[in-house]
Amino acid sequence: MDLSFYTQEVAPAMLRGLWVSIGLILPSAVFGLAIGVVAGTLRIYGRTFWRRAAELYGLVFRGFPLLVQLYIWYFGLPQLGIYLSPYAAAVLGFSLCSGAYHAEYVRGALRSIKQGQLQAARSLGFSRTRAVVSILLPQAIRRALPGCGNELIYLIKYSSLAYMVTCIELTGEAKILASMFFKYLEVFFVVGAIYLALVSLASWGLNRLEELVSIPGFEYVRH
Secondary structure, three states, rough: HHHHHHHHHHHHHHHHHHHHHHHHHHHHHHHHHHHHHHEEEEEEEHHHHHHHHHHHHHHHHHHOOOOHHHHHHHHHHHHHHOOOOOHHHHHHHHHHHHHHHHHHHHHHHHOOOOOOHHHHHHOOOHHHHHHHHHHHOOOOOOOHHHHHHHHHHHHHHHHHHHHOOOOHHHHHHHHHHHHHHHOHHHHHHHHHHHHHHHHHHHHHHHHHHHHHHHOOOOOOOOO
């Protein structure tokens, strides 16, 4: 085994790509969750126009393959005179796609909450919007956390598509390096190990977060 190849070529390239990947994942996760919370809430409590708009958003962005979406943002929008950098196109694509899935988790969580809580809040003088935001939504986000966490895991993995729009992240660096040295097995095995480490770290953090926000007596029992 040529250790110099790993120390001199693989390690620097993977480190560069890892930082770009993290720079893609973090804002996409935040924006995606924010979009999902808004869209999921509108699906249940929005007025007719906004409810239909949220439904259409979910249909489109869950129906179009992510790679197609990325191509539209990066290669398609210039035909309309709109130019995005590879990084901006990737973050936009990841955020909108991830948000569509988050919306379904939030919608399901909101539907699981008894509507009597909303009626009780209204009887106490809460407006509909205030009742949803301050009473129902915090409960829904806690219940949706496992599903939303799973979407974060997916986001970590499909961030590898960013190199298809010339945003050279972890997979992009690996592709370039493997093509230069014709060592695809060695390079992509390292890449896989890095993604495994990222997913494992995220899973651990999400489990800790679930424990932190859980309320004794109101959570399911783990076996």
